[in-house]
Amino acid sequence: MAYDVIVVGAGPGGSAYAKIAAEEGLNVLLIERGRYPGEKNTSGSTIWGNVAREIIPDFPADAPIERVVDGYRMFWVPEPGPDWSEFSGAARDKSFVDPLDVYRNEFDQWWADQAVQAGAELKTSTKVVNVLREDTKIIGVLTEKGEKIEGQITIGADGVNSIIARMSGLRAKWPATENALCIKYDWVMDEKTITDRWGSGMEDGVLIEVYWGATIGGNAGYFWIFPNRNSVSLGLGSLMSDYVKYGYNTHWYMANAINHPLVKPKLKGGKIREIHAHAIPLTDPLMGYMNYTYGDGVMVVGDAAGMVCAIDGAGWYGAVKAGKLAAKISVKAIETGDTSADTLARYQKKWSEGDIGKTLRIGKDLEIWLTHDVGINELAKMVTAFNSRAMSHPFDFSVIQQTIPNLDKIMGILRPARFGILPFLELFGSLVGGR
Ligand SMILES: Cc1cc2nc3c(=O)[nH]c(=O)nc-3n(C[C@H](O)[C@H](O)[C@H](O)COP(=O)(O)OP(=O)(O)OC[C@H]3O[C@@H](n4cnc5c(N)ncnc54)[C@H](O)[C@@H]3O)c2cc1C
Known part of the structure; x- marks a missing residue:
C-alpha cells in the first residue's frame, strides 16, 4: 500500500492524529479539501492549552494565540x-483547564504544519468523495479528481458531514x-x-x-x-x-x-x-446514532464521530484527544500487521470509558434535562x-x-x-x- 495511514481532514483532530502517527514513524498522508488547512473552518475561538500540550509539549511556544x-x-x-x-x-x-482564544483560519494552518514538520505529507485542495473497499475492509479513498489512494488505515477527521463515516457505513447524517x-x-x-x-x-x-x-x-x-x-x-x-x-x-x-x-x-x-x-x-453518539466509530481498516475522530459536548458545544478537545488515541492504536495495529475491526475496537472502548465518553454523556444529559425538559427561559x-x-x-x-x-x-x-x-x-x- 502507498501509505500506512490516510487521514481525511486537516482540522484539530486530523492534524493531531497525523503529528503523533508521523512522530511514531508511520507513513502518513493528510488530505484537506481547502486550499490550506483552516480555510473552511470556524469556531467560537476557545481551545485548551493543557490538551494541546498532550500533542505539542512546549505549546504555545510560537503558536498564533489571540488571547489568554x-x-x-x-x-x-x-x-x-x-x-x-x-x-x-x-x-x-x-x-487542568487552560483556555486560549484563537482564530481558526490561522491557527489550523499552524496546527497542521506541526504534523508536516513531524513527517506527514499534506495534500491540499483535494476533496475525498468515497472510500475504497476490498470486501468488508476499507483500503483507502477516492478523490473528486478520480485518484485512488491506498492506505492500511483510513482516518475520518472530516468533520460534521463526514464522508468517511457515511461511506464506511458507520453512520447516517446526524x-x-x-x-x-x-x-x-x-x-x-x-x-x-x-x-x-x-x-x-x-x-x-x-x-x-x-x-x-x-x-x-x-x-x-x-x-x-x-x-x-x-x-x-x-x-x-x-x-x-x-x-x-x-x-x-x-x-x-x-x-x-x-x-x-x-x-x-x-x-x-x-x-x-x-x-x-x-x-x-x-449528541451522545453511542446513544443509538452511531454504534461504531471504527470498522475494518477505519476509525473516525472528532465531529465526524459526534465528539462535541452537547451542553456547551465545545469539540476541539474531543477531536484532539481522539486523534491522539487513534494514532497510538494505529501504531500498534500496523506494527502487528492487524488493522481489522477487532483490533481497532480498542479505540472505541478507550474513548467511551475515558474523558471523551464521560463529557459526551454528561453533556447530552444536561442538554436534554436543562434546555429541553426545563427550558432555557425557566x-x-x-x-x-x-x-x-x-x-x-x-x-x-x-x-x-x-x-x-x-x-x-x-x-x-x-x-x-x-x-x-x-x-x-x-x-x-x-x-x-x-x-
Ligand atoms: C460556530 C462554531 C463555534 C464553535 N466554537 C467552539 C469553541 O469555541 N470551542 C470548541 O472547543 N469547539 C467549538 N466548536 C466546535 C469545534 O469547532 C469542532 O468540534 C472542531 O472543529 C472539530 O474538529 P474536527 O477536526 O473533528 O473537525 P473540523 O474542524 O470540522 O475539521 C474537518 C476538516 O476536514 C476537512 N474536510 C471535510 N470534508 C472533507 C473531504 N471530503 N475531503 C477532504 N477534507 C475534508 C475540512 O475542510 C476541515 O479542515 C464550534 C463549532 C462551531 C460551528
Whole structure:
C-alpha cells in the first residue's frame, strides 16, 4: 500500500492524529479539501492549552494565540422582565483547564504544519468523495479528481458531514435533534478597546462571556462573546429541530442578541468583518446514532464521530484527544500487521470509558434535562432566583471540570430516567424560584 495511514481532514483532530502517527514513524498522508488547512473552518475561538500540550509539549511556544482566557462571565437573562443575574469564574488551575482564544483560519494552518514538520505529507485542495473497499475492509479513498489512494488505515477527521463515516457505513447524517446550526460574526474592534472592555484585570488575559435566555441566546442554546486580538467572536446556535419547533432562525436570534441592552454598549464602535455559518453535532453518539466509530481498516475522530459536548458545544478537545488515541492504536495495529475491526475496537472502548465518553454523556444529559425538559427561559428564571439568594461568589472553572468524572457516576444512576426527570426539575424550580 502507498501509505500506512490516510487521514481525511486537516482540522484539530486530523492534524493531531497525523503529528503523533508521523512522530511514531508511520507513513502518513493528510488530505484537506481547502486550499490550506483552516480555510473552511470556524469556531467560537476557545481551545485548551493543557490538551494541546498532550500533542505539542512546549505549546504555545510560537503558536498564533489571540488571547489568554483568565475566566468567564455567565449571564442569565430570563424573559420577560428586567431581571438578570451573573456568575463569574476563573480558570485557576491552568494544568487542568487552560483556555486560549484563537482564530481558526490561522491557527489550523499552524496546527497542521506541526504534523508536516513531524513527517506527514499534506495534500491540499483535494476533496475525498468515497472510500475504497476490498470486501468488508476499507483500503483507502477516492478523490473528486478520480485518484485512488491506498492506505492500511483510513482516518475520518472530516468533520460534521463526514464522508468517511457515511461511506464506511458507520453512520447516517446526524438527525435534526442531534445537529445544531451555529452562526458566528467576526466583529472587528481595535485591540485596546477589546482589552478595556473584556480584560480580566488579573493577568494579561480576557474574560469570555456566555448569555443564556430565550431571546438573547435562543430557546435551546446560548449567545457567546469570545474576545480575540483585533476582533470579537459573537455567535449562537441551537439544534436544527429547535429552530423548527420555535419558528425562528439564526439571524433573528443574532439581531436580538447584538441589540440587547446588556450587549449593545460593549460592541459599540465595531463592525462585522465576516459571517460564518456551520453545523455542529450535539449528541451522545453511542446513544443509538452511531454504534461504531471504527470498522475494518477505519476509525473516525472528532465531529465526524459526534465528539462535541452537547451542553456547551465545545469539540476541539474531543477531536484532539481522539486523534491522539487513534494514532497510538494505529501504531500498534500496523506494527502487528492487524488493522481489522477487532483490533481497532480498542479505540472505541478507550474513548467511551475515558474523558471523551464521560463529557459526551454528561453533556447530552444536561442538554436534554436543562434546555429541553426545563427550558432555557425557566432555567434562567430559576438561576436568577437562586443566584440572588445563595450564589454571590465566583466558581472556579477548573474545579467544575475536575468534578466531571464523578458527575458521570452520579448521573449514570439517573440516566435511565433521562426522559422522565421533568417533574422533579419542575418541583425543584418551583421551590428555588418561589413560584
Ligand atoms: C460556530 C462554531 C463555534 C464553535 N466554537 C467552539 C469553541 O469555541 N470551542 C470548541 O472547543 N469547539 C467549538 N466548536 C466546535 C469545534 O469547532 C469542532 O468540534 C472542531 O472543529 C472539530 O474538529 P474536527 O477536526 O473533528 O473537525 P473540523 O474542524 O470540522 O475539521 C474537518 C476538516 O476536514 C476537512 N474536510 C471535510 N470534508 C472533507 C473531504 N471530503 N475531503 C477532504 N477534507 C475534508 C475540512 O475542510 C476541515 O479542515 C464550534 C463549532 C462551531 C460551528
